[in-house]
Amino acid sequence: MLGICVLAGVVLAGVLFPVFGGVGVVVNKASDAVDSSSSQVLEGDAPAVTTIVDAAGNPIAWLYDQRRFEVPSDQISNYMKLAQVSIEDRRFASHKGVDWQGTLRALLTNTSSGEVQQGASTIDQQYVKNYLVFVAAQTDAQRREATETTISRKLREARMALTLDKQLSKDEILTRYLNLVPYGNGSYGVQDAARTYFGVDAKDLNLTQSAMLAGMVQSPSRLNPYINPDETTARRNEVLDAMASTDSITPQQAAEAKQQPLGILPKPNTLPRGCIAAGDRGFFCDYVLNYLNNAGFTDEQLKRGGYLIRTTLRPEIQDSVKRALTDTASPDLDGIAEVMNLIEPGKDAHKVVAMASSRTYGLDAAAHETVQPQPFTMVGDGAGSTFKIFTTAVAMEKGLGLDTTVQVPPFFAAQGMGHGGAAGCPADSYCVRNVGDYPPSMSLTQALATSPNTAFVKMLQDVGVDPTVDMAVRLGLRSYTKPGTSGVDDRSLAQIIKDENRGSFTLGPTPVDPLEMANVAATLAAGGTWCPPTPIEAVFDRDGKPVPVTQEACKQVLDPGLAHTLAVGLGEDHLPGGTSAGSAAAAGWTAPVSAKTGTTETYRSSAFLAFTQSIAGFSYVYNDGTDPGPICTSPLRSCAEGNVYGGTEPALAWYQAVGRILGDYPPPVLPPPDPQYVKGNASAVVPDVVGRTEAGATARLRGAGFQVKSVTVPSDKQKGNVVTVSPVGSAVPGSTITISISDGSRTPADDNGGDRGDRPTPRSEDRSNDRGDSGTGRGDEAD
Numbered sequence: 021m022l023g024i025c026v027l028a029g030v031v032l033a034g035v036l037f038p039v040f041g042g043v044g045v046v047v048n049k050a051s052d053a054v055d056s057s058s059s060q061v062l063e064g065d066a067p068a069v070t071t072i073v074d075a076a077g078n079p080i081a082w083l084y085d086q087r088r089f090e091v092p093s094d095q096i097s098n099y100m101k102l103a104q105v106s107i108e109d110r111r112f113a114s115h116k117g118v119d120w121q122g123t124l125r126a127l128l129t130n131t132s133s134g135e136v137q138q139g140a141s142t143i144d145q146q147y148v149k150n151y152l153v154f155v156a157a158q159t160d161a162q163r164r165e166a167t168e169t170t171i172s173r174k175l176r177e178a179r180m181a182l183t184l185d186k187q188l189s190k191d192e193i194l195t196r197y198l199n200l201v202p203y204g205n206g207s208y209g210v211q212d213a214a215r216t217y218f219g220v221d222a223k224d225l226n227l228t229q230s231a232m233l234a235g236m237v238q239s240p241s242r243l244n245p246y247i248n249p250d251e252t253t254a255r256r257n258e259v260l261d262a263m264a265s266t267d268s269i270t271p272q273q274a275a276e277a278k279q280q281p282l283g284i285l286p287k288p289n290t291l292p293r294g295c296i297a298a299g300d301r302g303f304f305c306d307y308v309l310n311y312l313n314n315a316g317f318t319d320e321q322l323k324r325g326g327y328l329i330r331t332t333l334r335p336e337i338q339d340s341v342k343r344a345l346t347d348t349a350s351p352d353l354d355g356i357a358e359v360m361n362l363i364e365p366g367k368d369a370h371k372v373v374a375m376a377s378s379r380t381y382g383l384d385a386a387a388h389e390t391v392q393p394q395p396f397t398m399v400g401d402g403a404g405s406t407f408k409i410f411t412t413a414v415a416m417e418k419g420l421g422l423d424t425t426v427q428v429p430p431f432f433a434a435q436g437m438g439h440g441g442a443a444g445c446p447a448d449s450y451c452v453r454n455v456g457d458y459p460p461s462m463s464l465t466q467a468l469a470t471s472p473n474t475a476f477v478k479m480l481q482d483v484g485v486d487p488t489v490d491m492a493v494r495l496g497l498r499s500y501t502k503p504g505t506s507g508v509d510d511r512s513l514a515q516i517i518k519d520e521n522r523g524s525f526t527l528g529p530t531p532v533d534p535l536e537m538a539n540v541a542a543t544l545a546a547g548g549t550w551c552p553p554t555p556i557e558a559v560f561d562r563d564g565k566p567v568p569v570t571q572e573a574c575k576q577v578l579d580p581g582l583a584h585t586l587a588v589g590l591g592e593d594h595l596p597g598g599t600s601a602g603s604a605a606a607a608g609w610t611a612p613v614s615a616k617t618g619t620t621e622t623y624r625s626s627a628f629l630a631f632t633q634s635i636a637g638f639s640y641v642y643n644d645g646t647d648p649g650p651i652c653t654s655p656l657r658s659c660a661e662g663n664v665y666g667g668t669e670p671a672l673a674w675y676q677a678v679g680r681i682l683g684d685y686p687p688p689v690l691p692p693p694d695p696q697y698v699k700g701n702a703s704a705v706v707p708d709v710v711g712r713t714e715a716g717a718t719a720r721l722r723g724a725g726f727q728v729k730s731v732t733v734p735s736d737k738q739k740g741n742v743v744t745v746s747p748v749g750s751a752v753p754g755s756t757i758t759i760s761i762s763d764g765s766r767t768p769a770d771d772n773g774g775d776r777g778d779r780p781t782p783r784s785e786d787r788s789n790d791r792g793d794s795g796t797g798r799g800d801e802a803d
Contacts, residue, residue: 061151068326074333081298081305082291085323088208093195097225102268103234107259109143117144117185118178144181147197204240205288217284228280231259300342302381307396308555315570326562332371341374344677348669349378355645359395361538362637365545372555396535400625400642404618407528408476410492414483419753421700422589427747428458432474434481437523450523452477469592480526482755486518494577496540499533534640541636548578581694588693590614600671607675611688623650623662628670634685639670703753714761717742727756739764
């Protein structure tokens with residue numbers, strides 16, 4: 021008895037008054053631990069589940085280390101509170117954090133029996149211990165320290181429990197305890213436990229359910245009702261008896277409840293963790309995490325913070341996109357994927373409302389599943405002639421009007437733009453030829469709709485590669501500026517294209533990020549305002565308070581008048597003669613839309629970019645296999661020659677997906693064009709010099725700011741005079757004007773030619789070369 025009293029005195033002294041000697045060292049060690057941990061315990065934040073939801077509030081995914089949903093006291097059943105106190109700490113309401121009476125009683129019992137038969141920890145102390153184990157401890161060593169059987173640990177817990185009881189009410193302590201402790205099967209906290217075992221909320225737990233959960237806290241792994249139902253039932257009944265002995269319930273209630281079965285669900289109702297269970301939303305879920313990481317949220321914060329992340333994903337649009345992709349590209353296609361992103365454009369934000377792939381999001385590679393970020397990373401062999409948008413935007417910015425008549429030679433050699441292209445190409449030139457019957461000239465709008473390669477390669481030569489690459493970056497291709505994206509050295513893709521002065525750039529032969537391409541469409545739809553494509557509507561912390569999300573500011577990157585006029589210029593692609601007319605008709609699309617198709621020369625990828633004032637997007641078919649090859653259409657499949665076009669599956673999927681949800685937005689209309697961009701500025705007007713002498717014509721053209729190239733041609737006109745000018749009407753300011761000088765060798769009878777301006781414009785779509793330095797760049801029919 022003397023030894024027992026001495027030991028009890030040591031415990032009391034250690035808690036209330038540090039002493040010298042060995043006990044003093046122990047207590048000082050405990051005090052140090054208290055100083056470093058007490059504020060954290062008092063703060064009380066435990067790891068909680070972060071929930072990602074769509075725009076309608078439907079869950080997309082859950083992120084967590086510990087599956088816990090904290091609830092306030094009024095959302096916890098009173099039966100649950102009474103059950104936990106009755107079995108764990110019946111003097112909870114009267115002690116001050118440490119039950120000295122219970123401690124001495126347990127000390128006497130355990131010492132006299134020679135083994136631990138009674139515990140003495142209060143709910144306060146248990147809360148401290150569990151907090152140190154499941155929250156504060158970050159390593160195995162720290163977890164071992166938090167559970168070691170030492171006087172130091174018990175003193176530390178007691179000191180912190182006393183402090184806790186001074187700072188918080190009993191109801192706050194009990195609520196924290198119930199929200200913290202584990203209940204087995206990966207469940208933490210009473211709310212998740214109620215859902216896991218019974219499929220109800222904590223506020224709806226009945227007497228028998230509460231008793232079972234309260235009993236499980238003693239040993240959640242051993243008292244697992246799915247593995248050890250008999251022992252779990254016995255423990256539940258022990259809790260019911262304890263409740264009756266504390267007058268929490270009547271003996272009759274206890275007796276009746278003990279006759280009830282456990283009433284658990286057939287299997288634990290657990291939540292999947294992470295994006296892998298998000299189904300066709302998995303790619304979007306990944307983008308959300310990527311976006312938040314870039315905004316400063318760490319993975320650890322997201323898994324422990326208990327945030328509510330409201331996203332911009334609209335379920336009806338997402339479902340429509342997924343359906344369209346599945347209809348045009350089977351998820352089981354070997355080596356072929358189709359992706360699509362849709363964005364709501366705006367001046368303050370570009371909201372990503374749908375993101376999907378024809379592939380199933382998953383880990384089973386044998387079933388053609390993937391978790392690769394296909395819709396938002398640089399993939400494929402290029403977006404083809406959708407890149408002609410960038411060249412056109414630069415030309416119009418420099419003064420070329422939408423009403424311009426562009427020349428469409430059957431063959432064109434762009435000098436100084438790298439050797440390669442069509443057969444017979446001069447040295448240091450990039451050459452393209454059109455296949456199909458194009459008239460020798462057409463309006464810029466017609467050229468955008470029918471896409472002859474020669475016209476746009478010539479335009480690129482006139483405006484320059486550097487500003488065209490810069491325009492692509494301005495409008496949305498920000499990945500092109502990242503170091504190492506060239507695939508050759510540390511240079512960015514943008515820089516190597518500039519350094520090599522690639523004449524093929526306007527034909528889109530380089531990989532693209534499909535989300536960035538969709539954002540190009542959104543930038544034009546928003547009147548030239550670029551914003552980062554955001555998947556986030558709002559983020560709230562565990563207390564429901566908004567959390568700011570840092571993102572790059574929106575910026576006006578293109579004059580609104582130019583953006584509107586270019587949108588009008590892209591407005592005929594879906595009409596008869598346009599490269600996507602067939603797919604538009606097949607989908608029943610009749611509304612105004614601005615669009616551009618593209619296909620790489622080797623048919624390894626094809627694309628469709630389109631937008632209205634309310635919705636913008638990009639659809640992309642590409643070879644995602646380990647051995648990329650040509651793709652054939654109707655149905656999509658790998659083949660030897662290839663014949664897929666942007667106007668086929670990519671356009672059809674876009675028209676189908678958007679067509680089904682078009683009624684959710686105001687009726688589409690093309691924006692009003694800006695007259696200055698329709699006519700072009702004065703410096704774009706090519707003076708009429710036909711009939712003038714070579715010297716006079718050259719002087720006048722140079723005076724207007726153009727470069728001049730002279731060629732001699734057979735003609736019945738006076739020798740030395742200008743016979744024709746190319747281009748006529750208007751041209752990119754500062755570009756080269758070609759004048760044909762008569763050699764006077766012909767007579768009127770010799771001239772039996774005629775122009776081809778009355779020939780019908782074919783429905784055709786270009787195919788660009790798939791490499792940056794060579795290729796035929798032919799324009800082939802896309803019917």
